[in-house]
Amino acid sequence: SYGADGGISSRIYADFSIFKGKAALSAAPVLPTFSKAGSGYTKVDRRGVIMLTFRPAIGERKYDSEKKQLFALSVTEVGSFISLGPGDSCEFYHDPSIQSRDAGQVRKSLSVKPYTDGYFISLSVTNNILKTNERFTVPVTTAEFAVMRAAFNYALPHIMGWAQSTSPPTDGADRDVL
Amino acid sequence: SYGADGGISSRIYADFSIFKGKAALSAAPVLPTFSKAGSGYTKVDRRGVIMLTFRPAIGERKYDSEKKQLFALSVTEVGSFISLGPGDSCEFYHDPSIQSRDAGQVRKSLSVKPYTDGYFISLSVTNNILKTNERFTVPVTTAEFAVMRAAFNYALPHIMGWAQSTSPPTDGADRDVL
Amino acid sequence: SYGADGGISSRIYADFSIFKGKAALSAAPVLPTFSKAGSGYTKVDRRGVIMLTFRPAIGERKYDSEKKQLFALSVTEVGSFISLGPGDSCEFYHDPSIQSRDAGQVRKSLSVKPYTDGYFISLSVTNNILKTNERFTVPVTTAEFAVMRAAFNYALPHIMGWAQSTSPPTDGADRDVL
């Protein structure tokens, strides 16, 4: 499995970060991976996501990366996010251990709820094994939410693989893949 | 006739699939083909489409590819699809044998109808030769529909050939086409 | 003056055409041209347009290219077009001989007016020298208009030169321009 360019995918890293009093929220696209299919073409192996990272504040504009928590928005969850109307809210539930023997032990929920000047984006992580319960809430202004919406909308065909499937192959792709 | 890159078009395949209880629906862009015009430039030979594929369920998350039915959304039908407002519906009719001696014998109709949390997308295929009548209905949630709308909107200039005509030619295009 | 790829611009030609009973309307992006500026970089020499072409019908799905009339939508006119709300209309006036001795002799006006299922797009050309007055009206359905809106929105940063200025230079650009 490899990136659409035939090598390691996404050599450039760019996120969008929002630094608030109690926590920071970063968002970055993670591209799909691809694999060869029998008949000579390449297909999506694993869909991409928009990775959300929450870090708790430990001082003025200092955030603790050791205590970060991740939430990977799927393609359909991104669709839900970018189609939120004014006053709408949404909530997603993930079990990072699904289909393993620890299924149900860790439960993550992400909620997006409107307030007067934007949305509260909250992540709650309940870990029954470690007996921990963490919660992060980041107030996202209307302007910041507009950036997220536009950036997620842009990223959507890239994490689905449609941007790659509709573009002519680059030299790199020719060389490494075919 | 060849792809915009001067070789086989779209070496990477990516679809968007929705798996529901009675049927699965997949959508994927099919790029236009191009041919040389007299005066040295390349023009669209056959416009692209968004190909919809329906497969009936034959078990839990198992779908029968042998019994799949296709519906190729044209550029204008994609325009209709992405401009559906809340509560709107649309319906398209295709005759796959048009302009052949079997014209009128097979009739496909695709309908998009709103329900409380999204749209029902249904394909009905009536085949007078085989005396068959098949119908697939897939409930598409608002979030899934938002993904389709954003992805179709992205794909539109690519299936029209505008994305190819506004991009600088790649090396591949230089080599093979000119 | 040359294209952004350092060679002839836009080697691939793709339009969007609507064939109706009395006339056909085609739209295609025309990319900007670029020229070297003193300090080593390249700048837009002439902005691009969306070229509209009208052809009168001379039989069933036959249109007379000899009698075609053109109207080049500027960047700002495209902005007006894509921001038309339901029920809105707009009208643009061009003088193809502006700043020549024939200024004012030919007058073109393009109007976009709503009807129940879409917009009428009309071109009127009054030529005082040839004593002619031509008028084309094409009924554009809501779905066709949605395609035009999405395609024009896509093309806008390309005809402005922003798509070229925000993309990494291709090999072609390196070789020919710098």
Next chain:
Amino acid sequence: SYGADGGISSRIYADFSIFKGKAALSAAPVLPTFSKAGSGYTKVDRRGVIMLTFRPAIGERKYDSEKKQLFALSVTEVGSFISLGPGDSCEFYHDPSIQSRDAGQVRKSLSVKPYTDGYFISLSVTNNILKTNERFTVPVTTAEFAVMRAAFNYALPHIMGWAQSTSPPTDGADRDVL
């Protein structure tokens, strides 16, 4: 620090300019810069902006570049700009000398305020050191604003670095960066 292509970033320059009676307003994207991170990948070093340039009129369609004033819209300010609804207004404040000993001496404010056929975009620059106070106001029509909105929306993922991080590396990037 270098551009995403591994060389000087953005060799092509394209702006969008509005020439009015008292002043001209130009907008152009400025791409982010990138730097190598420890683990072999490249990350955004400095986010890009949309640079707004105001020039006072000194005659018919003549504008004084000597007296130009700049305002660099950040990613979040662009988000605010493109999400302005009908009748909405917004205002941003910049201190170009922030975190230097002259902090607070120069104050720039940009406001976007609706009028009947569009928005007034005004820049006010108060310089306590030079004892100057300049103000530019440019009436931007609805069509011109639609161009700015569409172009800024297009530019947003490019100034954030998401367009670069989701694209396969070009040859230039391979050669110079890795």
